[in-house]
Amino acid sequence: MSRTVDVPVLVEEARAGTSRAVGRLISLVDDQHPALPEVMRLLAPHTGRAHVVGITGAPGVGKSTTTNALVRELRARGQRVAVLAVDPSSPFSGGALLGDRIRMTDSAGDPDVWIRSLASRGHLGGLSVSTPQAVRVLDAAGFDTVLVETVGVGQSEVEIAGAADTTLVLLAPGMGDGIQAAKAGILEIGDVFVVNKADREGADATVRDLRHMIQLGEGTALGGWRRRVVRASAMNGEGVDDIAAAVTDHLQHLAASGALRRRRTARARDEITALAIARLRARMGDLGSGGLLERLAEQVVDGGSDPFAAVDELLETLDLSS
Amino acid sequence: MSRTVDVPVLVEEARAGTSRAVGRLISLVDDQHPALPEVMRLLAPHTGRAHVVGITGAPGVGKSTTTNALVRELRARGQRVAVLAVDPSSPFSGGALLGDRIRMTDSAGDPDVWIRSLASRGHLGGLSVSTPQAVRVLDAAGFDTVLVETVGVGQSEVEIAGAADTTLVLLAPGMGDGIQAAKAGILEIGDVFVVNKADREGADATVRDLRHMIQLGEGTALGGWRRRVVRASAMNGEGVDDIAAAVTDHLQHLAASGALRRRRTARARDEITALAIARLRARMGDLGSGGLLERLAEQVVDGGSDPFAAVDELLETLDLSS
Numbered sequence: 001m002s003r004t005v006d007v008p009v010l011v012e013e014a015r016a017g018t019s020r021a022v023g024r025l026i027s028l029v030d031d032q033h034p035a036l037p038e039v040m041r042l043l044a045p046h047t048g049r050a051h052v053v054g055i056t057g058a059p060g061v062g063k064s065t066t067t068n069a070l071v072r073e074l075r076a077r078g079q080r081v082a083v084l085a086v087d088p089s090s091p092f093s094g095g096a097l098l099g100d101r102i103r104m105t106d107s108a109g110d111p112d113v114w115i116r117s118l119a120s121r122g123h124l125g126g127l128s129v130s131t132p133q134a135v136r137v138l139d140a141a142g143f144d145t146v147l148v149e150t151v152g153v154g155q156s157e158v159e160i161a162g163a164a165d166t167t168l169v170l171l172a173p174g175m176g177d178g179i180q181a182a183k184a185g186i187l188e189i190g191d192v193f194v195v196n197k198a199d200r201e202g203a204d205a206t207v208r209d210l211r212h213m214i215q216l217g218e219g220t221a222l223g224g225w226r227r228r229v230v231r232a233s234a235m236n237g238e239g240v241d242d243i244a245a246a247v248t249d250h251l252q253h254l255a256a257s258g259a260l261r262r263r264r265t266a267r268a269r270d271e272i273t274a275l276a277i278a279r280l281r282a283r284m285g286d287l288g289s290g291g292l293l294e295r296l297a298e299q300v301v302d303g304g305s306d307p308f309a310a311v312d313e314l315l316e317t318l319d320l321s322s
Numbered sequence: 323m324s325r326t327v328d329v330p331v332l333v334e335e336a337r338a339g340t341s342r343a344v345g346r347l348i349s350l351v352d353d354q355h356p357a358l359p360e361v362m363r364l365l366a367p368h369t370g371r372a373h374v375v376g377i378t379g380a381p382g383v384g385k386s387t388t389t390n391a392l393v394r395e396l397r398a399r400g401q402r403v404a405v406l407a408v409d410p411s412s413p414f415s416g417g418a419l420l421g422d423r424i425r426m427t428d429s430a431g432d433p434d435v436w437i438r439s440l441a442s443r444g445h446l447g448g449l450s451v452s453t454p455q456a457v458r459v460l461d462a463a464g465f466d467t468v469l470v471e472t473v474g475v476g477q478s479e480v481e482i483a484g485a486a487d488t489t490l491v492l493l494a495p496g497m498g499d500g501i502q503a504a505k506a507g508i509l510e511i512g513d514v515f516v517v518n519k520a521d522r523e524g525a526d527a528t529v530r531d532l533r534h535m536i537q538l539g540e541g542t543a544l545g546g547w548r549r550r551v552v553r554a555s556a557m558n559g560e561g562v563d564d565i566a567a568a569v570t571d572h573l574q575h576l577a578a579s580g581a582l583r584r585r586r587t588a589r590a591r592d593e594i595t596a597l598a599i600a601r602l603r604a605r606m607g608d609l610g611s612g613g614l615l616e617r618l619a620e621q622v623v624d625g626g627s628d629p630f631a632a633v634d635e636l637l638e639t640l641d642l643s644s
Binding site for chain 1: 358359363365366367368370371401438453455489542583586587588590591593594595597598599601603606615616618619620622624625626627628629630631632633634636637638640642
């Protein structure tokens with residue numbers, strides 16, 4: 001971690017399109033390396049160009065196949081494409097996503113496709129801190145589209161969706177029907193819905209349910225965007241052009257309506273908040289065992305103090321400057 | 323929320339055993355009322371006597387039935403017992419837990435039994451802040467045992483388990499077998515395991531699997547406590563005395579080995595940390611739309627700043643004192 005890094009050189013190389021340099025920068029993010037503030041400072045002027053697209057859905061809906069097909073489609077349209085596969089459920093890179101990563105390597109060898117999985121390494125702040133930072137690296141490195149793929153588990157996909165300009169929600173017939181989707185809260189986050197495996201029985205019903213539920217929700221704060229439902233069979237390459245078109249249309253709509261800037265500002269706000277909390281946690285950790293925090297905790301246990309008084313004392317002592 | 327509260331009188335009444343006063347104090351916790359720091363300050367000298375027991379397990383294992391039976395058993399032993407039913411999955415009090423609450427009222431009318439559900443009302447910090455505060459109220463109000471019942475969903479039961487002296491993990495035959503339990507991470511958190519519905523097929527196998535997996539984990543930081551597996555059929559009142567005995571034995575072991583104080587200090591540390599983060603979030607919220615945070619977020623979006631620089635400026639400006 002304390003290895004010296006020549007950040008200006010790395011940043012220049014990454015911007016020039018060197019895959020190795022991009023990889024090193026993402027590793028600095030993964031490790032929450034002390035050089036990260038300098039990295040982000042140097043990248044800042046070069047960010048804001050990439051279209052960030054979140055892809056989420058329950059296990060089994062064909063997320064990695066769809067991501068894979070969408071990468072190919074966007075490449076065919078001349079784009080440089082990066083994929084971040086984010087696994088909030090695991091402290092390690094692995095499990096289902098490792099499988100995904102292996103499957104996805106049919107784009108391996110193409111210098112304009114970049115694929116990497118990102119896992120919470122147990123560092124403070126977790127993926128809510130590292131995901132937007134990794135996106136920033138790929139954005140500054142000149143990728144036109146950054147696909148952020150997340151496993152659909154609990155609330156995490158909702159959080160990660162907050163990191164995207166456009167959120168694609170994948171469903172499959174007979175798996176997550178409309179009511180399931182509503183319960184999971186994914187109806188609210190989707191800009192484009194993909195009913196994948198559309199050749200299967202039940203696809204019509206899923207599309208119908210979804211359209212109905214979406215209409216019920218129209219008029220909510222989407223800035224006039226009419227959410228799309230796209231039928232696809234990513235495995236056979238069917239409907240993938242429709243997905244790409246819907247995603248592109250959404251970006252144009254965001255840009256034209258001014259919603260793009262609003263969304264990105266809200267995202268930056270969340271990112272700053274998450275970073276501030278991570279710093280507070282880190283500083284409190286420094287005061288951990290044997291230190292002030294431990295002594296305050298003991299006073300609370302002994303009834304000589306209470307948690308609010310302890311927080312007052314702690315925050316008075318804490319230096320939160322960088 | 324801004325209604326004036328005579329905190330010293332409420333605290334005195336709660337300590338004297340008035341149910342209404344206890345209820346009012348818990349409502350202050352639920353609302354994260356501005357009078358809460360004063361409440362906690364006045365309660366502090368009277369805390370540390372109650373045995374806090376966490377009860378967790380997947381839906382369907384018979385959590386509320388077991389809690390109910392355990393309440394009756396502890397009452398028969400002359401204890402005053404409080405139950406906090408915590409639902410991290412819902413922003414409202416309701417759903418499955420509301421059902422539980424209704425079922426549990428067979429102790430209604432007994433002044434020495436106190437039952438309430440606690441839900442995340444969307445306030446900053448959520449249940450990680452309010453659960454230990456509610457426990458503090460019940461502790462100071464003189465309940466001998468406070469049972470904290472949580473729905474087993476994802477990581478939340480692990481977090482809540484951190485709020486207890488003793489954690490009871492419930493399983494049922496054929497539902498969550500040993501491997502499921504291991505995957506869910508509940509093997510690590512249990513001090514006492516209850517195989518409920520032990521009259522059902524598969525109970526022997528579940529007990530055997532569990533004992534085997536527990537032995538594999540022996541020697542980990544439990545301070546010499548040998549984790550128990552208890553067979554029960556809470557519905558028929560069978561084995562409930564064994565559960566109560568195991569819970570009592572565990573408390574005695576904790577007290578004798580010095581682990582009780584260590585556990586409680588770790589808990590107080592977590593509580594202080596959660597409160598500090600909640601305060602940071604609240605103060606940042608005050609700087610929200612139109613304010614400094616918004617301006618910094620816009621600078622980040624425009625590439626004129628980066629999230630780290632924004633955090634530096636934000637934390638320099640922020641007054642975190644009470």
